[in-house]
Amino acid sequence: MYIIDDGIRLNAILDRPENSPEKQPLLLIIHGFTGHVMERHIIAFAEAANDLGIATLRVDMYGHGSSDGQFEDHTLYKWLTNALTVIDYARTLPFVSDLYVGGHSQGGLTTMLVGAMKQDVLSGILPLSPAWMIPEYARKGELLGQFFDPYHIPDILGVWHDKTLKGNYARVAQMIHVEEAIERFHKPVLLVHGDADEAVPYEYGVKAAQMYTDCEFVTVPGDTHCYDYHLDVVTDAVKKWFRKHLCISE
Secondary structure (H helix, E strand, O other): OEEEEOOEEEEEEEEOOOOOOOOEEEEEEEOOOOOOOOOHHHHHHHHHHHOOOOEEEEEOOOOOOOOOOOHHHOOHHHHHHHHHHHHHHHHHOOOEEEEEEEEEOHHHHHHHHHHHHOOOOOOEEEEEOOOOOHHHHHHHOEEOOEEOOOOOOOOEEEEEOOEEEEOHHHHHHHOOOHHHHHHHOOOOEEEEEEOOOOOOOHHHHHHHHHHOOOEEEEEEOOOOOOOOOOHHHHHHHHHHHHHHHHOOOO
């Protein structure tokens, strides 16, 4: 199905477990930079929640997957307005009781930011390997391995997976201060990070977990950014966290 955000169609997949009750929690899941809703770790994230009777809503963000927009034009601002729209949509679904947001990498960063914006309607957030260093790096002149003059940003930043990205991405990122979002969010947080992450330094996960007032931090030993070796540790952590916060027995 599609969710419309100011004329932009966002591809979405809603999964409700079989024999779902009249009311149940829903987890909105946001993929990462260059990602999409059908990635292995995104599907596993959703299935872990579904196994506990939690509905999931996976969404391709602007310029990604099967959603409208061009990758080169996407910015964090556009992703945030997408996320706000999807949260508002989820709140209209008659079966939704509690609402959670989770995301991986840039989706984890989006989760942290939108969590603060919507902290009054969310029950918790689950950032997985969140790339919350992006704004800080952009202010220094670096983006995912590409370097530039932070005061004279080029029209094209670089190429990722044969896709170009315009300089406006960095201009937007430079204006975002994630620490303010962390300070604003006081509800439960599950933060998962592999200590061999090649894309997002592990210490950023540790630092964010220490800054949140109510955060459970899970390290995935020896694992990569997309959990190539121990995805089961991630899904087990998700299930354990939800069982605790929703009082679900094993």
